[in-house]
Amino acid sequence: MRAYYMCRECRWNDSIEKIARTRCPRCGNALSIEYEIDFSKPPQFNGKIAGIWRYSSLLPDFPQKPTLGEGGTFLSNAKRLRQVFKLKKLYIKDERRNPTGAFTDRGAAVVVAAALYYGYKGIWSRVGGNIAASLSAYATTSNMKFFVDFRERPQLGKLYQVIFFGGEIIDREEPEVKTYSVTPQDPFLAEGYKTIVFELFEDLKQIDALIVPMGHGALAFSLWKGLRELKNAGLLDEMPRIIGVQSSNCQPIVEAFRRGLNKPVECDECFTIASELLVKYPLRGKDALKALKETRGYALAVTDNEIVNGLKMLAKYEGLLVETASAAAIAALKKLVEDKIIERDDCVVVLATGAGLKHPQTLLRILEIRDLRETPFIGRTGLRILELLSRENMHGYAVWKRLTQEKNISKPTVYYHLKRLEELGLIKRLSYPNRKTFVITNKGVKVLRKLRFYSY
Numbered sequence: 001m002r003a004y005y006m007c008r009e010c011r012w013n014d015s016i017e018k019i020a021r022t023r024c025p026r027c028g029n030a031l032s033i034e035y036e037i038d039f040s041k042p043p044q045f046n047g048k049i050a051g052i053w054r055y056s057s058l059l060p061d062f063p064q065k066p067t068l069g070e071g072g073t074f075l076s077n078a079k080r081l082r083q084v085f086k087l088k089k090l091y092i093k094d095e096r097r098n099p100t101g102a103f104t105d106r107g108a109a110v111v112v113a114a115a116l117y118y119g120y121k122g123i124w125s126r127v128g129g130n131i132a133a134s135l136s137a138y139a140t141t142s143n144m145k146f147f148v149d150f151r152e153r154p155q156l157g158k159l160y161q162v163i164f165f166g167g168e169i170i171d172r173e174e175p176e177v178k179t180y181s182v183t184p185q186d187p188f189l190a191e192g193y194k195t196i197v198f199e200l201f202e203d204l205k206q207i208d209a210l211i212v213p214m215g216h217g218a219l220a221f222s223l224w225k226g227l228r229e230l231k232n233a234g235l236l237d238e239m240p241r242i243i244g245v246q247s248s249n250c251q252p253i254v255e256a257f258r259r260g261l262n263k264p265v266e267c268d269e270c271f272t273i274a275s276e277l278l279v280k281y282p283l284r285g286k287d288a289l290k291a292l293k294e295t296r297g298y299a300l301a302v303t304d305n306e307i308v309n310g311l312k313m314l315a316k317y318e319g320l321l322v323e324t325a326s327a328a329a330i331a332a333l334k335k336l337v338e339d340k341i342i343e344r345d346d347c348v349v350v351l352a353t354g355a356g357l358k359h360p361q362t363l364l365r366i367l368e369i370r371d372l373r374e375t376p377f378i379g380r381t382g383l384r385i386l387e388l389l390s391r392e393n394m395h396g397y398a399v400w401k402r403l404t405q406e407k408n409i410s411k412p413t414v415y416y417h418l419k420r421l422e423e424l425g426l427i428k429r430l431s432y433p434n435r436k437t438f439v440i441t442n443k444g445v446k447v448l449r450k451l452r453f454y455s456y
Contacts, residue, residue: 002036003060005187008287016060020118022186030185030284032225033060037233045198052106052195058229059191062113066142070105071195073097075203078350080317081330085337089347091204092318093196095326100133100161101355102323103196103219107189108134112142114188115180121145124170124179129276130354131189133158135182136167147175155275157358184216185283193219194226200349201230207240208346211333213325213353214244214253214299215279217264217288224291240349241297243341244288245332247272248301253285257299262289268413271379273304273362276325276354298341306331308366311356321356321363329353365450378424378447381409382417386448389427389440396438 006013007024014021016033024031035058037043043057051071053059074094082090095103112135115123122145125132132148139146146167150159162169182189200207212220220242230236246254250270256263264285270278282288292299302310307324310331314320329350336342356363378386381403388394388402400414418438421427426444430437440448 003033004036005031006034007031008290020114020120020180022181022183030287031187032287033187033191035229037229043233043235045202052109052192055195055198058198058226058233059110059195060114060188062117064113064116064142066109066112066116066138068099068105068109068137068141070098070109070192072199073196075200075349076318076320078318081313084313084317085333086344087337087342087348088345090333091347091349092314092320093200093349093351094320095196095351095353096320096322096355098134100130100137101358102130102134103193103351103353104130104134104189105137105192106195107131107186107192107222108138110192111135111180111182111186111188112138112144115144116142118180119178120180121177122147122175122179124175124181125149126181126183128162129155129158130358131182131184132167133161133165133358136162136165140166145175145177145179147179155359156361161358183283184218189218190222190225193222194229196351197223197226197230201236204347204349206238206347207349209243209336209342209348210240211243211245211329211336211348211350213274213277213328213351214246214288215277215282215325217244217253217282217284217286219351219353220244220291221284221287224287224295227295239295242291242295243297243332243336244292244299245328246299246301247274247277247307247328248303250278250280251301252280253282253288254299254301256285256289257292262286264289271382272307273365274307274324274328275359275362276323277328298336300332300335302328302331302335306334310334311366314352315356320352322352323354323356323359324362326352326354326356378417378421378426381413382421383448385414385417385421386426386440386444389438390445390448393430393437393439395435399438 003016009029010027012026046054053065076092078090078092098105123139125135125148128150136146147170227239249272250267252264252267255265264282267280307328311327400411403409427438
């Protein structure tokens, strides 16, 4: 079955056999991989092979097929949560059971297979998080070098995995070997992710709603792509609604969906306990919006308190300790049922995308703080302002000048953070005849101490 690159924007296409591509050479947009399906011979899934490569008839046909046992994850019949939400059919797709504890292992297997085929000696992940942890594991087992650029504050659980798998942390410098560069919009990542719906199709045949957390939007796009391929091959009659979930403190895709836009609304300053959802501008956001619209889906945001409650519910009722991004999907399910967007008779699947033990700092923080309203999530810039004011009282202009020594930040952005910190009661103003000075409050000092220790 011939596989080829396709740009959904300008319709450029070319065979994947020639060179590795991640972006359209004509318009620069993200690419996807399409297949010429022979309808007289629908794709067959190989029951003798475990994991994602049993779906090779709908995957790129690379000679080497790296595997660590990814895929084939457990579909939990959530009996207790089903009773809580009064649903007839509720399932949790437990992606924690992949080798490194996240669904990203599926994509990493296909990316490394592609890199080997195209003759690369190493993998370079341009982002940290679960993608980096997965790629580092698959690269090392394929005798490839692995490099990662943690552009933001690293998530320690994932950073530890990268280090133990032999990965190398770099800071915007080119690696010394020929590397395949990976971002969340890589088309081969999507090929691995889509195998989730192939497994769901074999287990359930018909699903009404599929609830998925959205960071860059790559997972929502990939699931839609897999469903579309099943339908095009004549294996699926009707696609389920894809329902995407983001944090209320970082919701560029949800906001675009509400406004009826076809591309994400950039989030200026994001902060949320769900670190995998902390994405200001989703690289697959346009594709995720298309997936939601074409499946008659929906998008909604949940608060950090709701995310924590969702995490606790999954642990208490189903024995599943998940990442906060996964818990966002359960938090959304509660609202969807209450708002009658999901009906009681619907067959609902929630994706548990990653393991909670990958991020122990967050779990510790949740145990320490009984109510997250006592310790609000203020983001890195707000935390830095609190640190500055804990040392000395400063007026707004002085705060801005100090921050510009560390990073490029606009004056309006600094004043926005000062206003928000003041509204939260973490700082207050002292007015003098010729200026207004900001000071940290006792509450601000207490919050700063907790954020320093339980920083995520």
